[in-house]
Amino acid sequence: MAILLDGTTRVVVQGLTGSEGTFHTKRNIAYGTNVVAGVTPGKGGQTWEGSVPVFDSVNDAVIEQGANASLIFVPARFAADAMLEAADAGVDLIVCITENIPAADMARVYPYVRGKGIALVGPNCPGLISPGKANMGIIPGEITGPGPIGLVSRSGTLTYQVMHEMFTRGVGQSTCVGIGGDPIVGSNFIDILAKFQADDQTQAIVLIGEIGGDEEEQAASFIAGNVTKPVVAYVAGHTAPPGKRMGHAGAIISGSKGTAQAKKEAFESRGIKVGINPTEVAELAVKSV
Amino acid sequence: MDLFEYQGKELFRAHGVPVPDGKVASSPKQVRVIAEKLGGTVVVKAQVQVGGRGKAGGIKLAKTPDEAAAVAEQILGMDIKGHKVRRVLVERAGDIKAEFYASFLLDRAGKGFLGMVSSRGGVDIEEVAATEPGAIAKVPVSALTGLQPYHLRRLVYGGGIPADAHTNVVALLQKLFDAFVASDASLVEVNPLVQMGDGSVVALDAKVSIDDNAVYRQPWTAKLKDVGPTSKQEKIAAEKGLNYVKLDGRVGIIGNGAGLTMSTLDVVAEAGGTPANFLDIGGGANAETMAAGIDLIFSDRKVKSLLVNIFGGITRCDLVAQGILEALQKLKDLKAPIVVRLDGTNAEAGRAILEKAGDPRIVPQPDMLSAAHKAVALSKGKK
Numbered sequence: 001m002a003i004l005l006d007g008t009t010r011v012v013v014q015g016l017t018g019s020e021g022t023f024h025t026k027r028n029i030a031y032g033t034n035v036v037a038g039v040t041p042g043k044g045g046q047t048w049e050g051s052v053p054v055f056d057s058v059n060d061a062v063i064e065q066g067a068n069a070s071l072i073f074v075p076a077r078f079a080a081d082a083m084l085e086a087a088d089a090g091v092d093l094i095v096c097i098t099e100n101i102p103a104a105d106m107a108r109v110y111p112y113v114r115g116k117g118i119a120l121v122g123p124n125c126p127g128l129i130s131p132g133k134a135n136m137g138i139i140p141g142e143i144t145g146p147g148p149i150g151l152v153s154r155s156g157t158l159t160y161q162v163m164h165e166m167f168t169r170g171v172g173q174s175t176c177v178g179i180g181g182d183p184i185v186g187s188n189f190i191d192i193l194a195k196f197q198a199d200d201q202t203q204a205i206v207l208i209g210e211i212g213g214d215e216e217e218q219a220a221s222f223i224a225g226n227v228t229k230p231v232v233a234y235v236a237g238h239t240a241p242p243g244k245r246m247g248h249a250g251a252i253i254s255g256s257k258g259t260a261q262a263k264k265e266a267f268e269s270r271g272i273k274v275g276i277n278p279t280e281v282a283e284l285a286v287k288s289v
Numbered sequence: 290m291d292l293f294e295y296q297g298k299e300l301f302r303a304h305g306v307p308v309p310d311g312k313v314a315s316s317p318k319q320v321r322v323i324a325e326k327l328g329g330t331v332v333v334k335a336q337v338q339v340g341g342r343g344k345a346g347g348i349k350l351a352k353t354p355d356e357a358a359a360v361a362e363q364i365l366g367m368d369i370k371g372h373k374v375r376r377v378l379v380e381r382a383g384d385i386k387a388e389f390y391a392s393f394l395l396d397r398a399g400k401g402f403l404g405m406v407s408s409r410g411g412v413d414i415e416e417v418a419a420t421e422p423g424a425i426a427k428v429p430v431s432a433l434t435g436l437q438p439y440h441l442r443r444l445v446y447g448g449g450i451p452a453d454a455h456t457n458v459v460a461l462l463q464k465l466f467d468a469f470v471a472s473d474a475s476l477v478e479v480n481p482l483v484q485m486g487d488g489s490v491v492a493l494d495a496k497v498s499i500d501d502n503a504v505y506r507q508p509w510t511a512k513l514k515d516v517g518p519t520s521k522q523e524k525i526a527a528e529k530g531l532n533y534v535k536l537d538g539r540v541g542i543i544g545n546g547a548g549l550t551m552s553t554l555d556v557v558a559e560a561g562g563t564p565a566n567f568l569d570i571g572g573g574a575n576a577e578t579m580a581a582g583i584d585l586i587f588s589d590r591k592v593k594s595l596l597v598n599i600f601g602g603i604t605r606c607d608l609v610a611q612g613i614l615e616a617l618q619k620l621k622d623l624k625a626p627i628v629v630r631l632d633g634t635n636a637e638a639g640r641a642i643l644e645k646a647g648d649p650r651i652v653p654q655p656d657m658l659s660a661a662h663k664a665v666a667l668s669k670g671k672k
Contacts, residue, residue, distance in 0.1 A: 076502065077505065077506070100502045101502060102473055102500050102502045102503035102506075103395050103475060103500050103502065103503075104395065104432065104470070104473055104500065104503065106400075107395065107400065107401045107402060107432035108432045108433060110400045110401070111400070111401065111431060111432070111433055112433065126602065138602055138603055139602065140601070140602050140633055140634055143633060153548070154548065155546060155547065155548020155549065156546045156548065156549075156602065157544070157545050157546030157548060157549040157600045157602060157604075158546060158548030158549040158551075158552050159548070160549075160600045160602055160633060161549055161552070161600050161632075161657065164600070164632060164633070181547060181548070183395060183397035184395075184397060184400050184401075208548070210547070210548055210551060211551070212397075213397045213398065214398055234552075236548050236549075236551040236552040236555060237551040237554075237555070238554075238555045238558065239551075239554045239555050239557075239558040239564055240551055240554065240567070260555075276559060277552070277555065277556050277559065277657075277658065278552060278657065279656075279657070279658050
């Protein structure tokens with residue numbers, strides 16, 4: 001098993017014919033991902049790279065090709081529309097790679113998509129990979145392979161670093177999910193942790209967080225009550241300068257300072273191991289399986 | 290993007306949120322003219338983006354236009370916690386009966402909007418939150434429904450707003466929410482929101498932060514003056530589109546991706562070094578951005594060594610290597626060493642390019658930890 005994505009997932013790529021969409025979809029297909037359709041309004045009826053049919057709407061791609069997951073590469077100003085379109089077309093999974101989407105757009109998209117019971121990963125994320133099975137997004141597949149570790153991260157390249165460090169020690173992953181670093185993302189740590197807990201292939205979990213917000217604190221509390229598999233955490237940003245902030249509203253709501261130290265303590269106080277750098281995280285994770 | 294008070298009040302005014310009569314000025318002469326027009330007692334307020342300006346002497350009352358010009362003379366040019374005062378806002382002073390607090394913001398924990406109101410205004414609201422959490426009404430507002438009458442009732446009743454101010458505060462909150470949504474703000478905060486002697490309510494202060502990702506559909510923000518970075522390096526970075534934050538140490542840092550770059554700073558600190566900056570060259574960085582980044586970092590004379598830590602995904606390590614060589618071509622007088630760690634897409638090609646160049650200033654390292662230790666040692670003049 002794996003979570004969210006495997007070789008049977010039927011992927012439609014929104015923004016397939018753009019430069020980003022084309023470049024990464026080629027890599028995803030080469031990895032073994034089952035890409036069944038593309039969507040570019042106005043280019044319906046064409047065939048991309050001689051193999052993938054292009055449609056004018058996600059709805060058409062779902063009806064004609066049975067797509068059940070959408071991968072989004074469209075520019076930021078069209079991304080909210082693309083996510084809502086995919087949700088209404090009836091896919092089960094939406095992965096949005098696009099960065100720089102206005103937060104107010106996500107404040108509308110999040111409750112709408114979640115209300116339909118659809119899993120949304122991202123935006124501003126590297127996507128997800130179930131090594132050896134399928135890859136949706138921009139994670140370089142060649143740096144790792146299948147194995148027993150589930151990985152969930154708010155970062156992109158830092159995720160690659162940890163995947164790579166584990167794999168050079170001979171241990172691969174079930175699924176790696178980059179949930180994205182924006183203030184409002186579709187899947188939070190808890191959504192993914194619950195899926196790893198229920199997944200047969202996953203024996204241990206690595207969680208990579210960073211400064212800001214209180215998602216790590218919530219994850220720590222969720223793990224203590226709901227996750228029986230070993231978890232190793234990492235928090236980036238111990239030396240980051242406090243961000244410029246206007247007003248004091250931010251700190252009041254979260255009930256947390258959002259610092260790396262506060263997050264580290266939230267994990268450690270619940271007996272969850274925290275690595276001091278990516279190398280130690282990989283070593284601890286490898287030891288736990 | 291954070292706005293100055295006077296810019297925030299212009300936004301408020303455009304959306305019908307009541308603010309005091311007043312105008313911004315950059316010289317005592319202008320202040321005198323504005324004070325004459327307003328008539329009566331005025332307040333002269335330093336325009337800086339930092340708290341505590343009242344205590345620092347940046348807000349003063351003046352009974353006459355001459356007095357207004359005299360206090361403006363004192364305030365303009367003043368340094369408030371490292372922020373130089375270049376403008377003052379001159380407003381008509383009034384008879385204040387009560388001070389409240391109101392804000393709308395983007396709440397990442399609640400994945401939506403949040404409204405907050407309290408009758409304890411005019412003081413540090415963080416302090417109120419810590420000592421009297423029950424005194425602040427916090428009401429989530431769905432972006433799908435927008436602000437509804439029941440949200441407003443919960444805010445004014447929950448926040449303890451006196452009954453004689455309800456109607457006016459509700460009307461102001463509705464307009465404040467309109468301004469918040471229409472401007473793609475991540476925060477609009479009014480502290481204090483005042484009830485005047487005649488019962489009217491007015492936004493006496495304005496803190497507004499606009500979502501940088503939404504600036505493309507807020508063309509008015511392009512005309513704002515003096516918002517944005519302050520240090521010389523940060524200005525250059527903004528021009529070149531580099532994601533740079535200046536710090537105060539000796540080890541320059543370039544990474545790709547915010548998480549890996551932050552982690553690189555941490556590892557340098559853990560190895561006993563002091564990071565000089567945060568610079569994320571982002572996904573898909575090419576030779577040109579790399580060269581611009583190196584140039585920028587060494588414009589800070591405190592930097593003694595540079596650590597380049599790249600894990601190629603979209604970013605191709607061969608292009609990163611070319612960028613390093615281009616920068617070194619340009620910086621012929623540069624003596625400081627550049628420690629380079631490349632992994633991921635085209636890493637071998639990148640390492641080969643650096644090796645072939647044979648520049649003694651380039652110090653390749655096989656992994657992130659050894660690279661950090663090397664860069665720290667070199668920053669202290671050790672080998």
